[in-house]
Amino acid sequence: MNGKQAIIDKIIGDANAKAAEIAAEAQAKADAIAKEAAKAAEAVIAEGEAKKKAAFDTVIANAAVVAGLDCKKALLTAKTELIGAAFDRAAELLRADKKKYCDLVGKMIASAAEDGDKVRVAKEDKDVLDKAFVDAVAKKRKIKLALDKEYAPIKGGAILVGKNYDKNLSLDIELQTLREECEGEVAKVLFGE
Helix, strand or coil: CHHHHHHHHHHHHHHHHHHHHHHHHHHHHHHHHHHHHHHHHHHHHHHHHHHHHHHHHHHHHHHHHHHHHHHHHHHHHHHHHHHHHHHHHHHHHHHHCHHHHHHHHHHHHHHHCCCCEEEEEEHHHCCCCCHHHHHHHHHHHCCCEEECCCCECCCCEEEEECCCCEEEEEHHHHHHHHHHHHHHHHHHHHHCC
16 A cells, blocks of 8 residues: 555645645735735825815815905905095085085086076085076076976986986086096006006
8 A cells, every 4th residue: 555655645745736836826816916906006096186186276276266356356346436435525525615516517507508498406405506506507608597496316416407308417427427537547546556
């Protein structure tokens, strides 16, 4: 049995060696696959991080642009309101000097009035732009003008109510026209722009 046993032991030894060799090859292949998988996973993670950073940077850049636009919009609104306040203050100062105010409104009416027009004034101006004022303008222009019994819904100035159409000579309209003409200059004075 010695010879037979030696053959069996040799076959088992060869089989064990072959099994160990196959197991070693399989382990090497498994290690190589695991290494490639880890490398691929790292690449996917790096790509994901890069995309996440790019998306984050885009969101931050967009937020900065929107914030900048909102800031400019708020600043422009504030400047516009301040210019409006300056023109409102100018109207108040103009109305405070009754003589200059009457001269200005009188010239406005004289330049646009037609014979037979009615002069409609703001309720706040009833004591300044009264019948005597209208009569003086009419006499100067040598036309017939009458003080309208109704009040105009304006801050100052007058509306000429004519036979065919009315003429708006309100301070609102005059100051709006003046503002359109010189808003840039006012902005330079107020903001140094």
